[in-house]
Amino acid sequence: PLPLLMDCDTGVDDALALLYLAGTPGVDLRGVITVAGNTSAEQAAINTLQVLELAGRTDIPVAAGAATPLTGTDPEYATHVHGDNGIGDIQLPPPTADLDRRDAVQLIIDAAHAAPGALHILATAPLTNLAHALEREPRLPELVRHVTVMGGAVHHPGNIGARAEANIGNDPEAAQRVLAAGWELTIVPLDVTMRERLTPAHQDRLRTHGTPASRFAADALDVYLDFHERIVFPFRASACHDPLAAAMAAGDLTPVQAPVLHVTVDTTQGPARGELVADTRGMYRGYPRTPEANARVLLETDGTFPERLVERIVSLDVPT
Ligand code: BDR
Numbered sequence: 538p539l540p541l542l543m544d545c546d547t548g549v550d551d552a553l554a555l556l557y558l559a560g561t562p563g564v565d566l567r568g569v570i571t572v573a574g575n576t577s578a579e580q581a582a583i584n585t586l587q588v589l590e591l592a593g594r595t596d597i598p599v600a601a602g603a604a605t606p607l608t609g610t611d612p613e614y615a616t617h618v619h620g621d622n623g624i625g626d627i628q629l630p631p632p633t634a635d636l637d638r639r640d641a642v643q644l645i646i647d648a649a650h651a652a653p654g655a656l657h658i659l660a661t662a663p664l665t666n667l668a669h670a671l672e673r674e675p676r677l678p679e680l681v682r683h684v685t686v687m688g689g690a691v692h693h694p695g696n697i698g699a700r701a702e703a704n705i706g707n708d709p710e711a712a713q714r715v716l717a718a719g720w721e722l723t724i725v726p727l728d729v730t731m732r733e734r735l736t737p738a739h740q741d742r743l744r745t746h747g748t749p750a751s752r753f754a755a756d757a758l759d760v761y762l763d764f765h766e767r768i769v770f771p772f773r774a775s776a777c778h779d780p781l782a783a784a785m786a787a788g789d790l791t792p793v794q795a796p797v798l799h800v801t802v803d804t805t806q807g808p809a810r811g812e813l814v815a816d817t818r819g820m821y822r823g824y825p826r827t828p829e830a831n832a833r834v835l836l837e838t839d840g841t842f843p844e845r846l847v848e849r850i851v852s853l854d855v856p857t
């Protein structure tokens with residue numbers, strides 16, 4: 538199985554991604570760390586423990602990481618999208634497992650050393666922890682097999698600014714360091730995560746199935762679907778950001794279009810701050826890759842993933 542560490546800001550869609558990974562047999566989830574984003578890093582860590590417990594996975598180390606972006610400015614949490622507690626205001630029982638004693642950055646570094654050349658990192662949140670880890674362990678890019686990041690918007694508009702998507706835009710300096718670190722990188726931007734959608738039919742299937750994990754997923758989707766119906770789409774459906782990136786990391790997606798491009802982040806203070814700048818010129822000229830290409834960017838998928846997500850959550854059979 539694929540050794541994987543997830544860095545997230547749990548988050549309704551992060552929670553669904555966690556359940557998806559727990560329900561995917563080819564994945565060996567070695568640890569989960571959190572960062573300020575949808576909610577505080579501490580709250581995200583509690584949410585993570587609770588969600589993993591629904592999946593029967595109290596064995597996975599969890600640690601809370603960076604509470605602010607690299608600039609030290611106060612984070613703005615996305616309570617209007619994910620509810621006040623980050624998981625759609627669903628109240629789960631207090632977790633029985635404790636947080637890991639190590640700090641989140643050490644957890645990344647230890648996971649990388651424990652599986653040299655094999656560890657996959659999935660980041661579905663601002664990249665602050667990874668930036669800190671690169672500073673503490675400069676050999677990290679040689680130790681890690683692949684990094685998959687949910688973030689950015691290539692042709693799609695941003696979701697926290699004209700061009701900025703939340704995970705890149707909430708810590709552009711960290712994102713730029715992670716993109717420039719010289720490791721194998723895949724980016725899963727809004728261009729695809731806004732197109733693979735969860736619908737009330739998926740929610741019904743989860744609710745009817747009736748396990749603790751599937752019921753939680755259905756309930757947490759209420760707030761998330763409300764937000765999308767109110768603000769994003771002219772119909773009731775939600776984006777599928779973090780689960781789609783999890784599927785990409787797990788090798789469970791067949792990309793329709795995924796060019797290898799040169800990507801950087803706008804770290805100026807101007808209107809494009811936080812933009813993922815993907816050099817797509819090579820695509821238009823028909824070249825297979827741009828000269829300093831540093832990331833595979835997923836631009837089109839076949840639209841079949843949400844069904845699989847639901848099936849994986851439904852497959853979690855946890856004795857109560
Ligand atoms: C990303 O931002 C967060 O709100 C979501 O969890 C997802 O990771 C989407 O822009």
Ligand code: CA
Nearest residue numbers: 548551661662
């Ligand atoms: Ca997230």
